[in-house]
Amino acid sequence: MIIAIDVGNTNVVIGGFEKEELKWKWRISSHQERTPDEWWFFLKEIILNPPEGVIISSVVPNISKSLKKCFENHYGVSPLFLAPGIKTGLPILYDPPTAVGADRIANAVGGIKKYGAPLIIVDFGTAITFDVISEKKEYLGGLIFPGISTASEALFKSAAKLPKVELSSPEGEVIGRNTISSIRNGIFYGFKAMVDGTIRELKKSIKNPRVIATGGEGEEISSASQEIEAYDGDLTLIGLKNIYELNK
Numbered sequence: 001m002i003i004a005i006d007v008g009n010t011n012v013v014i015g016g017f018e019k020e021e022l023k024w025k026w027r028i029s030s031h032q033e034r035t036p037d038e039w040w041f042f043l044k045e046i047i048l049n050p051p052e053g054v055i056i057s058s059v060v061p062n063i064s065k066s067l068k069k070c071f072e073n074h075y076g077v078s079p080l081f082l083a084p085g086i087k088t089g090l091p092i093l094y095d096p097p098t099a100v101g102a103d104r105i106a107n108a109v110g111g112i113k114k115y116g117a118p119l120i121i122v123d124f125g126t127a128i129t130f131d132v133i134s135e136k137k138e139y140l141g142g143l144i145f146p147g148i149s150t151a152s153e154a155l156f157k158s159a160a161k162l163p164k165v166e167l168s169s170p171e172g173e174v175i176g177r178n179t180i181s182s183i184r185n186g187i188f189y190g191f192k193a194m195v196d197g198t199i200r201e202l203k204k205s206i207k208n209p210r211v212i213a214t215g216g217e218g219e220e221i222s223s224a225s226q227e228i229e230a231y232d233g234d235l236t237l238i239g240l241k242n243i244y245e246l247n248k
Contacts, residue, residue, distance in 0.1 A: 002017040002055070003047060004016075004240035005079075006056075006240065007063045008060070008125050010030055011030055013025065015237040026046060035066060038066075039067055043070065050077055053077065053244055054075075055080045055081075056079045056081050056082065057102035068081075082102040086247055087243070088105055088243050089243075090109055090139050091139065092105070103125075104142070105139070105239070107121045107131060108139050110235040111212055113238060118133055118134055118206050118210070119132075120132055120199060120206070120210070121133070122218065123213075123214050124216065124218030125217065127145060128146070128148070128191075129145075132202060149217060152187055162183060165184050168188075168220065169188065188221070188224075192221050192224055195221060212232055213231045214231070214233060214236060219231050
């Protein structure tokens with residue numbers, strides 16, 4: 001089994017592949033304080049035998065170090081990290097190329113493998129990223145916005161009288177009739193308009209792209225979007241598995 005792990009600022013997503021099939025996937029919160037032994041205490045319940053290989057994309061160095069020690073100490077496997085110098089098969093036209101986040105590269109590789117190119121990928125995480133892949137399968141760049149939870153948490157902390165509200169699809173009309181629905185509808189319709197408007201602007205620079213969404217907070221907005229074709233929560237893991245195969 002090949003283990004693919006995407007370490008983000010909010011969540012860590014772990015998937016197990018048998019050949020080309022993703023057999024299982026877990027999402028847990030990102031806690032930088034977890035020790036290698038604490039990671040093993042969790043992982044031993046889902047990874048029963050030493051895996052053939054492990055690949056990790058990470059934007060949290062402390063978690064990277066703990067996971068590396070966990071797999072080396074308890075499974076006898078040294079993880080492959082998606083980092084500068086690793087083969088991806090993806091020309092990166094970014095300045096500098098090493099500045100592109102590992103998760104964004106994995107998304108691009110997974111998107112090309114599953115959906116072809118040209119492509120726009122919208123990843124809803126701690127930040128919302130838009131990544132653009134040309135018809136020549138080149139990574140062109142993109143945009144970065146505050147994520148839904150990031151923006152919502154900032155509103156909650158900055159406005160003393162406003163309650164904390166979880167994202168959900170609004171019920172009924174757009175106009176909020178109380179404080180809760182006003183905040184919920186504002187978050188939902190505001191981000192939907194931002195996403196659709198941004199995609200329309202990007203389409204002026206790239207002809208006939210497919211538009212795919214991913215990320216832990218993307219399903220609600222994607223289902224209402226007029227521009228997003230499909231939501232694929234496995235895109236990052238698929239990209240990581242493909243990169244592992246290029247490097248093994």
